[in-house]
Amino acid sequence: MITRFQAEIGTALATLAFGLVIVNGxxxxxxxxxxxxxxxxxxxFYCGLLIALASLGTLVSTVGRRLGxxxxxxxxxxDREQAKRVISFFLPMLAFIVLSVTLGMYVAMVLYLVFAxxxxxxxxxxxxxxxxxxxAAFFYFGLEKFAQVSLLKGPVETMLGL
Amino acid sequence: xxxFTIAASFVAASFAMAxxxxxxxxxxxIEFVVASGPGGGTDNFARIIQSIITKHKLVEQPIVVLNKGxxxxxxxxxxxxxxxxxxxxxxxxxxxxxxxxxVAKLGYKFxxxxxxxxxxxxxxxxxxxxxxxxxDAKAYIDAVKAKPGSFKMAGSQSKDTDQTLTAMIQDATxxxxxxxxxxxxxxxxxxxxxxxxxxxxxxxxxxxxxxxAGQVKPLCVFSPVRLAKGEPVHNGKGWGDIPxxxxxxxxxxxxxxxxxxxxxxxxxxxxxxxxxxxMEKVSKTPEWxxxxxxxxxxxxxxKGKELTDFVAKDEAANAKVFxxxxxxxx
Amino acid sequence: xxxxxxxxxxxxxxxxxHHIALMMAGVLLGILVGVLPGLGAPNGxxxxxxxxxxxxxxxxxxxxxxxxxxxxxxxxxxxxxxxxPGEPSxxxxxxxxxxxxxxxxxxxxxxFAFLSAGFGAMAxxxxxxxxxxxxxxFALKFxxxxxxxxxxxxxASFVGLGGASPFKTIVSMAxxxxxxxxxxxxxxxxxxxxxxxxxxxxxxxxxxxxxGLFGLGExxxxxxxxxxxxxxxxxxxxxxxxxxxLKLPRYWFALLRSSIIxxxxxxTPGGPTAASFMSYAMAKRSSRNPEKFGKGxxxxxxxxxxxxxxxxxxxxxxxxxxxxxxxxxxxxxxxxLMIWGLNPGPMLFVERPDFVWGLIASMYxxxxxxxxVVLATVPLFASILRIPFSIIGPAIVVVCFxxxxxxxxxxFDIWLALAFGLVGYFFxxxxxxxxxxVLAMVIGDKAEDAFRQSMIFSQGSLSIFWSNPLxxxxxxxxxxxLLFPLLGSARRGIRKLTTARAAKA
Numbered sequence: 001m002i003t004r005f006q007a008e009i010g011t012a013l014a015t016l017a018f019g020l021v022i023v024n025g026x027x028x029x030x031x032x033x034x035x036x037x038x039x040x041x042x043x044x045f046y047c048g049l050l051i052a053l054a055s056l057g058t059l060v061s062t063v064g065r066r067l068g069x070x071x072x073x074x075x076x077x078x079d080r081e082q083a084k085r086v087i088s089f090f091l092p093m094l095a096f097i098v099l100s101v102t103l104g105m106y107v108a109m110v111l112y113l114v115f116a117x118x119x120x121x122x123x124x125x126x127x128x129x130x131x132x133x134x135x136a137a138f139f140y141f142g143l144e145k146f147a148q149v150s151l152l153k154g155p156v157e158t159m160l161g162l
Numbered sequence: 163x164x165x166f167t168i169a170a171s172f173v174a175a176s177f178a179m180a181x182x183x184x185x186x187x188x189x190x191x192i193e194f195v196v197a198s199g200p201g202g203g204t205d206n207f208a209r210i211i212q213s214i215i216t217k218h219k220l221v222e223q224p225i226v227v228l229n230k231g232x233x234x235x236x237x238x239x240x241x242x243x244x245x246x247x248x249x250x251x252x253x254x255x256x257x258x259x260x261x262x263x264x265v266a267k268l269g270y271k272f273x274x275x276x277x278x279x280x281x282x283x284x285x286x287x288x289x290x291x292x293x294x295x296x297x298d299a300k301a302y303i304d305a306v307k308a309k310p311g312s313f314k315m316a317g318s319q320s321k322d323t324d325q326t327l328t329a330m331i332q333d334a335t336x337x338x339x340x341x342x343x344x345x346x347x348x349x350x351x352x353x354x355x356x357x358x359x360x361x362x363x364x365x366x367x368x369x370x371x372x373x374x375a376g377q378v379k380p381l382c383v384f385s386p387v388r389l390a391k392g393e394p395v396h397n398g399k400g401w402g403d404i405p406x407x408x409x410x411x412x413x414x415x416x417x418x419x420x421x422x423x424x425x426x427x428x429x430x431x432x433x434x435x436x437x438x439x440x441m442e443k444v445s446k447t448p449e450w451x452x453x454x455x456x457x458x459x460x461x462x463x464x465k466g467k468e469l470t471d472f473v474a475k476d477e478a479a480n481a482k483v484f485x486x487x488x489x490x491x492x
Numbered sequence: 493x494x495x496x497x498x499x500x501x502x503x504x505x506x507x508x509x510h511h512i513a514l515m516m517a518g519v520l521l522g523i524l525v526g527v528l529p530g531l532g533a534p535n536g537x538x539x540x541x542x543x544x545x546x547x548x549x550x551x552x553x554x555x556x557x558x559x560x561x562x563x564x565x566x567x568x569x570x571x572x573x574x575x576x577p578g579e580p581s582x583x584x585x586x587x588x589x590x591x592x593x594x595x596x597x598x599x600x601x602x603x604f605a606f607l608s609a610g611f612g613a614m615a616x617x618x619x620x621x622x623x624x625x626x627x628x629x630f631a632l633k634f635x636x637x638x639x640x641x642x643x644x645x646x647x648a649s650f651v652g653l654g655g656a657s658p659f660k661t662i663v664s665m666a667x668x669x670x671x672x673x674x675x676x677x678x679x680x681x682x683x684x685x686x687x688x689x690x691x692x693x694x695x696x697x698x699x700x701x702x703x704g705l706f707g708l709g710e711x712x713x714x715x716x717x718x719x720x721x722x723x724x725x726x727x728x729x730x731x732x733x734x735x736x737x738l739k740l741p742r743y744w745f746a747l748l749r750s751s752i753i754x755x756x757x758x759x760t761p762g763g764p765t766a767a768s769f770m771s772y773a774m775a776k777r778s779s780r781n782p783e784k785f786g787k788g789x790x791x792x793x794x795x796x797x798x799x800x801x802x803x804x805x806x807x808x809x810x811x812x813x814x815x816x817x818x819x820x821x822x823x824x825x826x827x828x829l830m831i832w833g834l835n836p837g838p839m840l841f842v843e844r845p846d847f848v849w850g851l852i853a854s855m856y857x858x859x860x861x862x863x864x865v866v867l868a869t870v871p872l873f874a875s876i877l878r879i880p881f882s883i884i885g886p887a888i889v890v891v892c893f894x895x896x897x898x899x900x901x902x903x904f905d906i907w908l909a910l911a912f913g914l915v916g917y918f919f920x921x922x923x924x925x926x927x928x929x930v931l932a933m934v935i936g937d938k939a940e941d942a943f944r945q946s947m948i949f950s951q952g953s954l955s956i957f958w959s960n961p962l963x964x965x966x967x968x969x970x971x972x973x974l975l976f977p978l979l980g981s982a983r984r985g986i987r988k989l990t991t992a993r994a995a996k997a
Contacts, residue, residue, distance in 0.1 A: 371837015
């Protein structure tokens with residue numbers, strides 16, 4: 001189980017790191033104020049600095065409330081059951097992206113929908129396959145044929161001559 | 163001007179005869195990759211060519227226009243670099259194709275592109291507000307010289323053609339402006355019409371709407387010869403009535419921007435020939451002539467050695483300004 | 493009243509069977525591209541552009557503008573149903589529209605959205621008809637300092653709105669600004685913060701962020717809560733559309749206020765997105781029960797939609813009269829004008845009155861057509877929510893990633909959308925407000941450019957923001973908006989203190 005305290009601290013550390021990346025990237029362009037106003041790096045620099053300082057603020061206040069014995073922080077952020085649900089949704093999504101960039105988006109779309117409907121949603125094969133191929137066909141004709149927008153394609157699409 | 167076009171088409175015709183059968187043909191839809199956002203000058207250039215090709219059925223395959231205007235157009239050239247060897251990606255740009263790598267750290271080099279053709283030269287003029295007391299370039303430059311650093315020159319983007327030209331004028335005359343970069347020529351035109359800046363160096367097309375209404379007026383054009391006569395635009399004056407900057411007494415003769423077409427590196431030579439041929443056919447249609455006249459550009463078709471020579475010369479002239487101004491990054 | 497004669501003439505031009513058919517076709521196509529995320533109005537318009545090469549300009553612009561109206565309506569549809577704004581300007585519609593859909597009031601939310609959008613558009617067009625000459629002259633007064641003041645005003649109206657921790661609000665807003673600075677900086681010509689990754693050269697697209705933060709973030713949270721999607725239970729009756737229409741007059745004040753905000757932001761260069769955010773903020777601020785906002789308050793749908801469409805139609809005027817495109821879509825249409833052989837600019841009204849007034853007349857007709865067509869689709873769209881989540885969930889995932897890819901045909905954007913999805917999920921669970929991030933991303937770079945251009949104008953002096961009555965009053969309004977809530981909470985604090993003391997004594 002992840003407590004709210006851990007999640008707060010983790011997120012604040014992540015935004016702090018993001019702020020520092022921005023600050024570091026902005027220094028290259030000058031952060032001062034010259035005769036024509038702020039230098040190119042000034043605006044991102046102060047944005048990054050604000051992010052970093054406000055993240056520190058969140059860190060300090062969270063730790064402070066923890067020391068003060070705030071009950072809300074000890075609450076669950078994500079219990080085992082919830083985590084399972086989120087991960088069972090997130091991992092197929094990740095797999096969909098990986099398949100998209102390797103096998104092409106149409107193949108990925110069909111595989112992903114089949115997996116989600118047949119094995120997660122427990123639908124029968126007929127509605128599953130109909131939905132999966134129907135969706136792929138809809139996007140193929142809507143995007144490639146009608147709108148002439150092409151999606152990522154892999155070896156299978158090339159083989160089919162799409 | 164006319165003599166030149168005839169000579170050019172003659173050269174081109176003899177070229178075409180030298181290469182009889184085109185071996186390469188497109189086999190799938192062609193992407194026109196545009197180095198500007200929708201509505202920009204390069205976008206209009208690519209889309210008018212698309213419309214002419216479609217109308218005259220010059221290419222069998224369908225054409226898809228893709229706008230990649232990020233990083234002042236660098237995104238399109240980087241996309242071209244990624245399409246190495248793929249002759250179905252045609253990149254449309256200006257001189258930015260070979261000038262951008264000088265002024266910004268970008269992930270492509272000019273050698274990542276294969277030159278195909280240039281179809282026109284876009285002109286630059288000095289424009290002032292319609293109510294401005296200055297009626298010729300000399301008087302305006304003298305006024306700027308008298309009060310250095312108080313006149314404002316608007317242009318589109320930074321370290322791009324407008325600012326380069328401003329730097330060249332400053333260098334040649336000793337005048338000094340405050341250069342204010344805007345998002346594009348349209349904004350620079352409105353800012354001048356609203357009297358927020360003193361002048362801009364817009365292309366004819368970017369200021370024509372405001373000139374028609376008398377909100378701005380042209381002082382001189384940076385071209386070796388006057389522009390084609392055309393219809394009168396405002397108060398009976400037309401493009402051909404604008405003096406060249408040399409006539410107006412400025413020690414700077416010419417500044418023009420080519421409208422260019424590129425392919426990725428390592429494409430078959432036949433493919434380059436194929437597109438150069440298509441572009442040449444486009445450049446001879448009445449629709450193209452009408453477009454060029456309406457936007458007051460100078461029609462000039464270039465390919466092969468003529469194009470590479472032009473590019474080399476233009477690159478050298480611009481690179482000198484970049485060095486003097488301290489814009490070079492590498 | 494010369495304009496009325498011209499308008500009547502315009503109706504003669506626009507009211508032909510051919511043009512009405514084009515309007516219907518445009519609106520339907522527009523709804524389709526609007527509903528598919530990633531294929532927003534700008535894509536739709538540039539897709540149709542080649543088809544218009546052979547048309548006469550009036551027919552061509554009627555087709556394109558109808559497509560634009562359709563896409564705007566389509567964009568609101570996905571905002572309400574799936575929390576995925578199809579257009580930047582329909583982000584604010586998600587705040588209350590999606591909660592309504594989740595409570596099973598999708599039909600009501602959609603009907604409110606479409607009806608108020610139609611109302612806003614009409615208000616915008618009426619303004620164009622009455623004041624075209626004046627507006628064009630007024631817009632010329634705007635330079636960089638005034639632009640900055642308008643953007644500043646939008647921010648000022650929006651901060652201090654939510655009840656979130658100030659630290660978290662600052663993190664969220666500053667992150668939005670930071671994302672907006674990535675890529676080519678047009679004022680200096682430098683490429684900023686890309687760490688030499690080419691994929692970042694064009695910056696982080698706002699649409700990718702929205703698809704991730706809103707669409708995917710929402711899905712992850714719905715999953716965690718265990719597939720509770722109350723919309724499933726709701727019955728959709730066509731009658732609901734009519735019932736909602738009858739309820740609309742009750743919100744006359746919100747409609748009026750939002751139209752004014754929208755028109756104002758449309759003719760000044762704020763644009764539809766800023767207008768919808770500002771209108772939402774003003775609705776919440778002036779409401780007697782602001783705590784209802786964000787939980788499915790109809791006024792939270794009506795206000796941004798009205799302002800969005802009022803601004804969208806009012807912004808056509810600067811495009812035609814000055815040649816400044818107010819939005820990406822307007823930029824594509826301007827490209828179209830050039831190809832058809834027209835030069836946008838002050839003289840267009842004089843040289844081609846048939847075109848301009850035909851277009852204005854078609855804006856009246858096109859919006860009426862669009863509202864009727866989209867209202868007819870409400871039962872259809874609302875019943876999408878009755879499909880079990882285990883089908884619709886993965887389908888939305890597919891749509892989100894396809895949308896992310898089609899924005900710029902970049903593989904990288906798919907990964908970026910996933911990353912934003914995670915950010916959205918964590919931010920929502922930890923009460924980081926997302927709206928400031930989105931708003932900062934949309935107008936952050938414009939505000940920065942305007943500020944730095946102003947500083948070049950004044951050679952580094954801030955006094956330029958008080959240098960004329962126009963910019964001075966804009967800045968004063970902005971500061972008032974910024975300080976008012978602070979003063980309000982200070983006063984409440986003092987009152988609490990004094991009553992506490994009085995109670996003690």
